Every structure is written in C-alpha cells, then in structure tokens.
Amino acid sequence: MGCTCDDQQNLAQSLQNDTNTWTKLQDLLERFRGQRGSLVTVLQQVQDIYGYLPRPVMQHVAEVLRIKPAKVYGVATFYKQFRLTPMGKYVILLCQGTACHVNGSERLAEALCEELQISEGETTTDGLFTLSSAACLGCCSLAPVMMINGLAYGQLTPQKARQIVKELAEQEKGSLQEGGLQ
Amino acid sequence: MRIRIGLGSCGIAAGGMKVWEAVKDEVEKRALKIDVQQTGCIGMCYQEPLLDVIEDGGEVYTYGHVTPERVMRIFDDHISKGQPVTEYLVGTSSRPNDFLSGQVRVALRNCGVIDPENIRDYRAGGGYSALRKAVTSMSPEQVIAEVKASGLRGRGGAGFPTWFKWQATRQAGGDTRYIICNADEGDPGAFMDRSVLEGDPHSVLEGMAIAGYAIGAEEGVIYVRAEYPLAIRRLEIAIGQAREEGMLGSNIFGSGFSFDIRIKQGAGAFVCGEETALIASLEGERGMPRLKPPYPAESGYWGKPTNINNVETYANIPWIISHGGKTFAAMGTEKSKGTKVFALAGKVKRGGLVEVPMGIPLRKVIFEMGGGIKNDRKFKAVQLGGPSGGCIPEHLLDTPVDYESIMATGAIMGSGGMVVMDDTTCMVDIARFFLDFTQKESCGKCVQCRIGTKRMLEILERIVNGKGREGDIELLEEIANLVKEGSLCGLGQSAPNPVLTTIRYFREEYEAHIRDHRCPAQQCRALITYRIDPERCRGCGSCARKCPVRCISGKKKEPHVINQSQCIKCGTCLETCPSRYKAVIVE
Numbered sequence: 065m066g067c068t069c070d071d072q073q074n075l076a077q078s079l080q081n082d083t084n085t086w087t088k089l090q091d092l093l094e095r096f097r098g099q100r101g102s103l104v105t106v107l108q109q110v111q112d113i114y115g116y117l118p119r120p121v122m123q124h125v126a127e128v129l130r131i132k133p134a135k136v137y138g139v140a141t142f143y144k145q146f147r148l149t150p151m152g153k154y155v156i157l158l159c160q161g162t163a164c165h166v167n168g169s170e171r172l173a174e175a176l177c178e179e180l181q182i183s184e185g186e187t188t189t190d191g192l193f194t195l196s197s198a199a200c201l202g203c204c205s206l207a208p209v210m211m212i213n214g215l216a217y218g219q220l221t222p223q224k225a226r227q228i229v230k231e232l233a234e235q236e237k238g239s240l241q242e243g244g245l246q
Numbered sequence: 247m248r249i250r251i252g253l254g255s256c257g258i259a260a261g262g263m264k265v266w267e268a269v270k271d272e273v274e275k276r277a278l279k280i281d282v283q284q285t286g287c288i289g290m291c292y293q294e295p296l297l298d299v300i301e302d303g304g305e306v307y308t309y310g311h312v313t314p315e316r317v318m319r320i321f322d323d324h325i326s327k328g329q330p331v332t333e334y335l336v337g338t339s340s341r342p343n344d345f346l347s348g349q350v351r352v353a354l355r356n357c358g359v360i361d362p363e364n365i366r367d368y369r370a371g372g373g374y375s376a377l378r379k380a381v382t383s384m385s386p387e388q389v390i391a392e393v394k395a396s397g398l399r400g401r402g403g404a405g406f407p408t409w410f411k412w413q414a415t416r417q418a419g420g421d422t423r424y425i426i427c428n429a430d431e432g433d434p435g436a437f438m439d440r441s442v443l444e445g446d447p448h449s450v451l452e453g454m455a456i457a458g459y460a461i462g463a464e465e466g467v468i469y470v471r472a473e474y475p476l477a478i479r480r481l482e483i484a485i486g487q488a489r490e491e492g493m494l495g496s497n498i499f500g501s502g503f504s505f506d507i508r509i510k511q512g513a514g515a516f517v518c519g520e521e522t523a524l525i526a527s528l529e530g531e532r533g534m535p536r537l538k539p540p541y542p543a544e545s546g547y548w549g550k551p552t553n554i555n556n557v558e559t560y561a562n563i564p565w566i567i568s569h570g571g572k573t574f575a576a577m578g579t580e581k582s583k584g585t586k587v588f589a590l591a592g593k594v595k596r597g598g599l600v601e602v603p604m605g606i607p608l609r610k611v612i613f614e615m616g617g618g619i620k621n622d623r624k625f626k627a628v629q630l631g632g633p634s635g636g637c638i639p640e641h642l643l644d645t646p647v648d649y650e651s652i653m654a655t656g657a658i659m660g661s662g663g664m665v666v667m668d669d670t671t672c673m674v675d676i677a678r679f680f681l682d683f684t685q686k687e688s689c690g691k692c693v694q695c696r697i698g699t700k701r702m703l704e705i706l707e708r709i710v711n712g713k714g715r716e717g718d719i720e721l722l723e724e725i726a727n728l729v730k731e732g733s734l735c736g737l738g739q740s741a742p743n744p745v746l747t748t749i750r751y752f753r754e755e756y757e758a759h760i761r762d763h764r765c766p767a768q769q770c771r772a773l774i775t776y777r778i779d780p781e782r783c784r785g786c787g788s789c790a791r792k793c794p795v796r797c798i799s800g801k802k803k804e805p806h807v808i809n810q811s812q813c814i815k816c817g818t819c820l821e822t823c824p825s826r827y828k829a830v831i832v833e
Contacts, residue, residue: 101548103530104513108472142532142689144514145472157473161434162629162665163591165679174816178794198473199516199683202437203256204591204665205291205598214475216259 076120088113089121093128103131103139107146116147144198152187152194154232156212161200163207172208173197175222179229192236193229247280247325249273250298252358254287254444255476256437260294261313268314269297272321280325286445288358289599290345293336296358299324310336345596345615350577352585353401353438353561354601357445362480365487368448374493376564380456381501384567386416389460393563395571397583402428402519402556403634403660404736405582405649411553414543416461418551423463425454425505426547428524428556429470429477432516433632434683435663438587439557441599443470443477446561447484448493451507453560455494456567458505461553466507469524472514481509516633516687520735521546521554523689534689535735556661558587578604582648592629592665593620602647609643612666623668626767627751631660633680633687634740636747637673656747658740672769673752674759678706680744684737694732698725699741706745712772714760719749768832771815775833778819780805782829789819789830805829 080086092109096102106125111117117140126133140146158173173184176195180188187194203209206218210225217228249269253262266284273280290296293310299320300306307330309320316334323329330338337343351357360367368374380389394409415423427450431439442450454466470478485507488494496504510528517523518533525547527533546552562584566574575583582604588611591597595617602611612618612628619625627637636657638645645651652659667676685699702725705718726742733739749756758764765773778789778798783805790798790806797813800806808819820830 101528101530104527105510105530108511108513139530139532142515143512146513160683162632162663162676162679163435163597165434166592166665166667166671166676171816198514199432199687200434200436201255201473202431202440203259203291204435204437204589204663206256206259206294207591209259211473216255218256218259 072119075118076123079114079118079120085113089124093125097128103129103136104143107136107140111146115151116149119148150187150191152192153236154192154212155194155196156210156229157196157198157201158184159201159203159207159209159211160197161202161204161207161209163204164200164209167207169208171222172210172220172225175226176210176229179226192233247302248298248300249280249282249325250285250300251282252287252294252296252298253284254441255474256287256291257294257296258476262295264314265295265297265312265317268317272317276321276326278325283361284363285360286357286362287441287599288346288445289354289441289601290336290596291598292345292596296336299330304339306339308336308338309334344617345598345600348606348610348615349601350585350603351601352565352574353442353449353558353587354599355446355565356449357441357599360446362445362447363483365448365484365491365493368446369491372568373448373564374452376567377452377455377459377493378499380567381459381499381503386460386462389456389567390416392567392571393460396562396566396574397571397578398559398562398566398574399582399649400555401558401562401586401661403433403631403658405659408555408559411543411555412457412460414541415463415551415553418544420550422550423461424547424550424552425458425461425463425466426524426528426542426552426554427454427466427468427560428519428521428554429468429474430512430519430524431471431474431557431661432519433634433661433663435589435591435629435632435665436661437589438599438662440474440477442557442561442587443474444480447477447481448488449561449564450481450557451484451488451494453555453563454507455498455505456563457553457555457560459503461551463553464504464506466505467528467547468507468509469512469518469528470509472511478509478511485509515689516683517689517735517737520737523735524554525552532689534691535737537734558661579646579648581650586647586659586662588647588662588664590616590664590666593623593668593671594618594666595620604648605646607644607646608638608664611647611664612643616666619666619668623670625666626669626671627667627673629657629665629667629676629744630663631658631740631743632663633684634658634736634743635660635663636743637667637676637751638747639751656743656750658743670767670769672710672765672767673748673755674706674765675710675767675769677745677748678703678710681706681741684741688737688741692733692735692738694729695734695738695741698729698732699738701725702729702742702745709756709759710765710770710772712759712763712770714756716760718760719753719756723749774815775810776808776813776815776817776819777831777833778806778808779829779831782827784827784829786824786827788822788824792818792822794818 126136297309297312398408399405518527523533523535542552587601681703690696785803797809823830
C-alpha cells in the first residue's frame with residue numbers, strides 16, 4: 065500500500081470546498097468550543113453531517129477543540145457507532161441479541177449478505193446499503209429483528225428480510241427515474 | 247369513548263403506525279368525536295400492534311394483532327354498535343388475560359396507559375405529586391429514610407441498596423454533586439428500560455429529581471443508548487414539558503430546590519453500562535472502567551460525588567414516596583423487596599414485559615404468564631442476566647426470583663432479561679454466543695478479560711465445529727476462573743458465567759460434542775447432516791429450486807439426493823419440503 069497523504073489532502077480540500085457541510089461543521093465546533101467532556105457528542109454530530117468521520121475532519125476537530133488527534137482517533141475507534149468509512153443511504157442494523165440468536169438471526173445475516181453481495185460491516189457499491197449489527201435493539205418479543213434508519217422490522221424470516229431490502233432498492237430506482245424525467 | 251394505540255418501538259415495528267393512520271382516517275370519515283391517543287408499550291409484545299377501546303364507563307377493551315382491516319371491524323361493531331369484536335379481543339380491564347392478571351405494576355404503572363408525550367396525562371394520574379411532597383414537606387434525610395424503608399435495591403443488576411448509595415453521596419464532601427441515570431441498557435434480551443423511557447419518561451425524570459433533592463444535586467444526566475432513538479425523542483419532549491411546567495428548573499414548587507436534566511447519548515459500547523466506564527464516556531473519553539474505590543459516590547463525574555441508578559430504579563421512586571416505603575416493602579421477600587420487571591423473550595409463547603413481586607417462582611413467570619413454550623416443545627433452560635448471567639435448567643424452575651436465590655444457581659438477576667430456550671437450542675452454542683459478545687465488548691484494559699475471553703471463545707468454537715478435544719471442558723473452567731479473578735469490572739468478572747453454568751447443568755451436551763461429534767439439539771452445522779428420505783420424497787423439486795448452492799439433484803417425480811460435499815447446511819431444504827412429505831431428515 066502506498067502513501068495515502070495525497071489522498072487525504074485531496075479529501076480535505078474537497079471537504080472544505082463543500083461549503084454547506086463545512087459551515088455546519090464550523091457552527092457545531094463553535095457551539096462546543098471550550099465545553100469539556102463533549103468529544104463523544106461532537107463526533108456524533110459530525111457523523112450526522114457527513115454520515116461518517118472523515119479523517120481530515122477528525123484532524124480539524126482536534127485542532128479546534130485543542131484535543132490531541134490521537135485521542136480523537138482513540139475515541140472514534142472505541143465506540144461501535146462511529147464509522148471511519150462512508151455509510152450507505154440505508155443502514156441496516158441486524159440485532160445480535162439472545163432472543164434473536166435463538167430465533168435464527170444468523171440466517172438473516174446470511175440471506176442479507178447474499179442479497180446485497182457484501183459482508184457484515186460493508187457498504188454496497190451503489191452506496192445504498194450498509195450492513196451492520198447492534199448488540200440488542202430491545203424488541204426481543206419480535207425476534208428476529210433488524211432496524212433500518214431507525215425503524216425496526218420484526219418477526220423476520222430470511223425471505224422477508226430480502227423482500228424489505230429489495231423493496232427499498234426498487235423504491236430508490238423509482239425515485240431516481242422520476243428525478244430523471246424532471 | 248376513547249381509543250388508545252400502543253406505539254412503542256415494538257408496536258411500531260409490528261405495524262402500529264398503519265393502525266394509527268387507519269384509526270385517524272376512520273374517525274375523520276365517520277365524523278366521530280373520539281379521542282385518539284398514543285401510548286407506550288403495555289408489555290404484551292406478543293400481541294402487537296395493540297389497540298384499546300375505552301368506554302365512557304371506564305371499561306377498557308384491548309384488541310391484539312390489529313391490522314387496518316381489523317380497525318374497520320372494530321369501528322363497525324364496537325364503536326358504532328357497542329358490540330365488542332370478541333375474536334380479536336385479548337382482554338378487558340375487568341377480565342384481564344393470564345399474561346396481565348398475575349402482574350403488580352409499580353415501575354410500569356403508566357406504561358401502555360398514558361400518552362408519554364403529554365405531561366398532563368402523567369400529572370392527571372398523580373405524576374409529580376411525589377416530587378411536590380418530597381420538596382415541600384420532607385427533609386432530604388426523610389426522603390432517604392423512606393427509600394431505606396422500602397428496601398429498594400438497584401434494578402440494574404448488582405442489587406446494591408439504593409438508599410445506601412444516596413446517603414453516601416449526600417455525605418461526601420464538596421458542594422457540587424451529580425445524579426446520573428444509567429439508561430445504557432445493553433444486555434441482549436432486556437428491554438424494560440426502553441419500555442419505561444418510551445412509555446413513561448416523566449416517572450424517570452421525577453425519580454431523578456427526588457434523588458437530586460435527597461442528595462443535594464442540582465444537575466442530572468441521562469446516559470441513554472443511541473440504539474433507542476424513540477426513547478431519546480420522548481425523553482427530550484418530556485424534559486421540555488417538565489421545564490415549561492416548572493417541574494424542572496429553578497425553585498421547583500416554590501421550595502427553593504433547583505434541578506435540571508440533560509441527555510447524553512451513548513455511542514455503542516456495552517462496557518459503558520459499568521458505572522465508572524459510563525462516567526469516562528460522559529467525560530468524552532474512551533469508556534474504560536477504573537478501579538473502585540473510590541466509588542462514584544465519593545468521586546464520580548468530574549471527580550464530584552455522583553449517584554448512579556438505572557431507569558427502573560428511578561421509576562420506582564415516585565411510587566415509593568407517594569405510597570410509602572412500607573407499602574413497597576410489603577411486597578417481595580425478606581431481602582428482595584418490591585416488584586421487578588422481567589423481559590420475557592425467546593422460545594416462549596407470550597413474550598413481553600412482566601412486572602411481578604419478587605420471590606415468585608420462575609416457573610410461574612414462564613408457564614403461567616408466558617404461556618409455556620412455543621409450539622409446545624420441551625423447555626430446556628432459561629437464560630437470566632444476559633452475558634453476565636447464566637442458564638437455569640428445568641429442575642431449578644421453582645427457584646424464586648430474588649437476588650440471592652438466582653445468584654445461588656450461578657446466574658444473576660441482572661437487569662431482568664429472561665430468554666427461554668427449548669430443546670432445539672444448543673447450550674454449547676449459547677455459551678459460544680455470549681462469549682463472542684463479551685469478547686467483542688471487552689474494552690481491553692485487563693489482560694485476563696481481553697485474552698482470556700478470546701481463548702475461551704476459540705475453545706468453544708472448536709467444540710461447536712466438531713473439533714473439541716478431551717480436556718477442553720476443564721481448560722474452559724480453568725481459564726474462566728482466571729478471567730473472573732483478574733478482571734477489574736463486572737464485565738470480565740461475570741463474562742465466564744454463561745460458560746460455567748452451561749457446563750454445570752449441561753455437561754453432557756459438551757461431552758456429546760467433544761466425544762461423539764454430535765449436537766443433541768441439532769444446531770451445530772458441522773455436526774449435522776441433511777438427508778432426503780427416498781421413501782418419503784415425491785420428487786416435487788421445491789428443495790432443489792430453493793437450494794442456494796444447487797447441490798440437490800434428481801429427476802422429476804423421483805427421489806432427490808443432496809450432494810453432501812457441497813451442502814452448506816443452511817436448512818432451506820428442510821423448510822421448503824412440503825409438510826405432507828416431510829422428506830428431509832436432520833441427523
């Protein structure tokens with residue numbers, strides 16, 4: 065693997081050129097400047113802006129909040145919620161809870177991996193879906209469960225899970241075509 | 247007449263929003279003057295989505311598995327003609343069903359009853375009167391004495407006496423103190439805190455404010471999991487309303503006592519349920535536990551005296567102050583007072599939340615309230631306490647649910663998750679499942695936990711893969727004890743529990759895997775084979791069409807054969823084989 069410094073610099077430049085997100089980021093950092101103990105919250109909100117934590121942005125956060133970059137990186141890699149690569153438009157959280165496990169959640173995972181042609185933790189090439197997992201979504205009586213962008217789907221079978229994902233993909237295709245007509 | 251619809255996360259997942267819209271449409275279409283109200287989860291998750299029709303006389307009719315079509319029937323018959331639709335009815339307030347009838351609701355008193363997004367609903371049922379009573383007519387010492395009289399112990403797992411923590415925090419030096427609510431409900435299989443936050447957020451705020459008064463704190467923080475978006479939203483609404491009505495803020499009820507609460511979202515780390523890790527996370531650090539003492543009561547958030555209780559504990563407080571500690575202590579057993587909420591899930595017929603007096607036998611919860619095992623299969627074990635807990639076998643089903651009795655079985659009460667398992671659950675696989683969880687969630691600080699859980703997981707993996715060796719069981723026990731002794735926090739100290747309890751009660755299953763290369767529950771893929779019985783197969787071809795690796799062959803109307811070298815043992819053939827043939831056999 066070669067040096068990625070150039071890539072990072074290009075990325076940093078393009079992030080700064082996107083004035084919309086860059087302004088949001090500056091506002092956010094301004095609000096939290098000098099507030100101790102806010103790093104986790106800041107990173108959560110940065111992730112809301114970008115969908116993930118771009119490395120140049122973490123560097124910037126560290127500079128503005130006067131925190132060592134290593135610490136920012138340390139916190140970002142400690143918590144499962146933070147992602148260092150871009151996420152899909154739909155984030156599928158597969159529940160890994162006990163009730164889901166005894167009701168066949170592993171087979172859901174297999175079906176979804178096959179349907180989306182990705183492994184857990186990855187994003188589809190069209191940037192539509194990210195397959196991730198959560199320790200427990202707390203809907204144990206509806207096990208097995210998955211959550212897509214905050215909405216929980218229960219009593220799934222491998223077939224049902226595939227169907228839901230297919231429908232979302234269709235929907236996206238549809239809206240793209242509509243957009244194309246305008 | 248009123249209509250109430252259960253819109254907790256689980257109700258919504260089951261289709262509650264469609265029911266909500268259908269009801270709104272009908273009310274508008276028929277130009278009816280009916281109040282339509284949302285509510286949290288009443289706990290009958292197995293019947294979701296739920297809809298209540300409340301007649302003017304106060305009788306509540308609860309309908310289950312409601313669909314937009316059923317809504318029409320309910321409007322046609324019940325709302326218009328006053329004839330309840332008995333076939334959809336799951337119970338009425340005067341004749342509750344088996345699931346609800348044995349329950350005593352203290353922490354869940356408002357869940358599924360009030361609109362969680364409306365503070366007036368909470369106040370109409372006596373909400374915030376306990377806070378008023380505490381701050382206007384009791385001294386902080388009296389509040390602590392009342393909590394002491396109640397015998398309330400922490401509902402998050404360890405069961406530490408609540409009053410003792412409060413007193414220690416109050417007596418610690420300095421003038422700034424903090425109240426923290428641990429809403430980082432991470433145990434897989436537990437969802438009572440989510441339900442309380444979604445269904446009755448004000449009870450938690452009120453409990454925290456009372457604790458703040460007793461301890462002498464002016465600031466409270468709720469540390470809530472990001473995986474509970476609806477709970478966070480409802481908490482935000484509740485805090486806003488409480489501030490507007492003067493239940494939070496300065497000079498509450500003119501008493502001179504000021505208290506406010508903010509929310510901090512967790513970021514997905516199980517270990518942050520441990521109190522010192524939680525505090526580190528609140529301070530923006532990696533959530534790693536530290537050595538105790540000093541306890542948070544002496545040195546917690548920003549080094550100040552801090553009281554941490556969990557959601558269910560705080561939800562009990564207003565009830566205790568209103569009804570008196572003695573009334574609470576009258577329920578339960580000698581050492582475990584009051585009621586406890588359990589989250590019943592897994593292979594049980596009626597899953598959901600049950601709140602029962604401490605001390606009732608496990609059997610009663612699983613077989614009377616839970617209705618027994620799904621598909622009438624055989625009960626094998628119940629897992630209590632999540633990854634820190636253990637599996638309790640059938641011969642201990644009469645164990646009363648209280649802290650000490652559960653502890654004696656090798657499990658722990660924990661936060662109250664109860665996952666029921668039947669004869670199709672492999673106990674070695676369950677041990678592997680939990681170890682996989684704790685190994686991933688170990689923060690890595692203590693060597694024994696970081697490496698020990700990894701080594702244990704490797705051994706369990708080789709056992710379920712049919713490569714177990716003689717001596718593996720003993721090796722597991724040896725490492726388990728090292729991990730328990732060498733870990734700083736509860737995560738590591740209790741991580742071996744699921745392994746130790748399954749070895750203790752289901753040793754023969756481990757031995758079957760290791761010695762006979764056989765999985766008695768027929769779950770471990772490496773140890774089972776799928777075969778087609780030529781006598782029963784009619785050659786319909788449905789399995790061959792569905793097989794994801796296309797390893798089933800055969801001519802039409804002739805018996806098919808599975809190519810064992812290509813079979814990935816996914817079980818699709820078993821599922822697709824029509825029930826009139828039942829030609830696929832698992833061995």
